[in-house]
Amino acid sequence: MTVTSATTPTTATTTPTTTTNGSAANVVSQSTIAGNFNTFLQLLTTQLQNQNPLDPLDTNQFTQQLVQFAQVEQQLNTNTSLSTLISLQQSSASTSAVSLLGQTVTVSGASSTMSNGQAAWSFSSPSTGTATVNITDSTGATVYSGTTPVQSGAQTYTWNGVGSNGSQYTSGTYTIAINAKDANSQPITVSTDATGTVDSIDVTQNPPILTIGGQTYPLNQIKQVTRSGAF
Numbered sequence: 001m002t003v004t005s006a007t008t009p010t011t012a013t014t015t016p017t018t019t020t021n022g023s024a025a026n027v028v029s030q031s032t033i034a035g036n037f038n039t040f041l042q043l044l045t046t047q048l049q050n051q052n053p054l055d056p057l058d059t060n061q062f063t064q065q066l067v068q069f070a071q072v073e074q075q076l077n078t079n080t081s082l083s084t085l086i087s088l089q090q091s092s093a094s095t096s097a098v099s100l101l102g103q104t105v106t107v108s109g110a111s112s113t114m115s116n117g118q119a120a121w122s123f124s125s126p127s128t129g130t131a132t133v134n135i136t137d138s139t140g141a142t143v144y145s146g147t148t149p150v151q152s153g154a155q156t157y158t159w160n161g162v163g164s165n166g167s168q169y170t171s172g173t174y175t176i177a178i179n180a181k182d183a184n185s186q187p188i189t190v191s192t193d194a195t196g197t198v199d200s201i202d203v204t205q206n207p208p209i210l211t212i213g214g215q216t217y218p219l220n221q222i223k224q225v226t227r228s229g230a231f
Contacts, residue, residue, distance in 0.1 A: 097219050100210065104226040106122050106195045107217045108191075111213065113172070123154075123155060123157060124154045125190050126188060128149075128182065129180045129183065130148075131147065135176050135177075136174065145164050194215075207219040
């Protein structure tokens with residue numbers, strides 16, 4: 001009678017156990033798992049209630065399963081939180097980028113837009129020396145060549161738009177090349193930045209893309225922002 005009593009509940013509950021576990025594995029989605037941890041507890045409880053009394057599972061197995069489920073829950077919640085933070089960061093970057101429209105900015109690059117009869121570049125030199133400056137237009141033709149002293153540190157080179165042939169060039173995009181040497185005629189590595197007005201902003205990109213004088217630059221290349229009219 002004792003054996004019959006133990007066997008009867010076991011037989012009666014075998015089918016629900018298989019159905020419950022199989023359905024849970026197929027139906028419970030990632031979002032449900034992340035949003036309702038009680039699902040895990042119900043699965044463990046059902047498994048515990050319907051185990052074979054003649055061959056019970058080791059208690060440590062339940063503990064390990066609970067720990068694994070908890071780790072999955074934490075990982076899913078962490079992923080959700082990271083996705084939210086990334087979304088907020090992208091929204092913040094887009095908002096900041098829009099505020100730059102029409103502003104004068106300095107970005108990493110050698111191209112600059114002539115505005116109000118002048119084009120300007122920022123550059124940095126590790127030491128003092130003398131530099132040869134070559135400026136080309138959008139077609140690649142050299143419109144100006146000259147020399148200028150360079151100082152150690154950050155500085156600005158401004159071109160008034162007058163070419164080597166004495167012609168006044170019109171507004172457009174111009175590219176500068178600075179070849180510097182120190183007092184011992186040793187080459188100096190000069191890093192060049194471009195200054196111009198932000199004409200448009202593409203906030204669909206990450207990071208947003210700025211258009212300055214027909215050239216595009218990622219938002220993270222901006223080094224300096226100058227109030228409009230102050231340059």
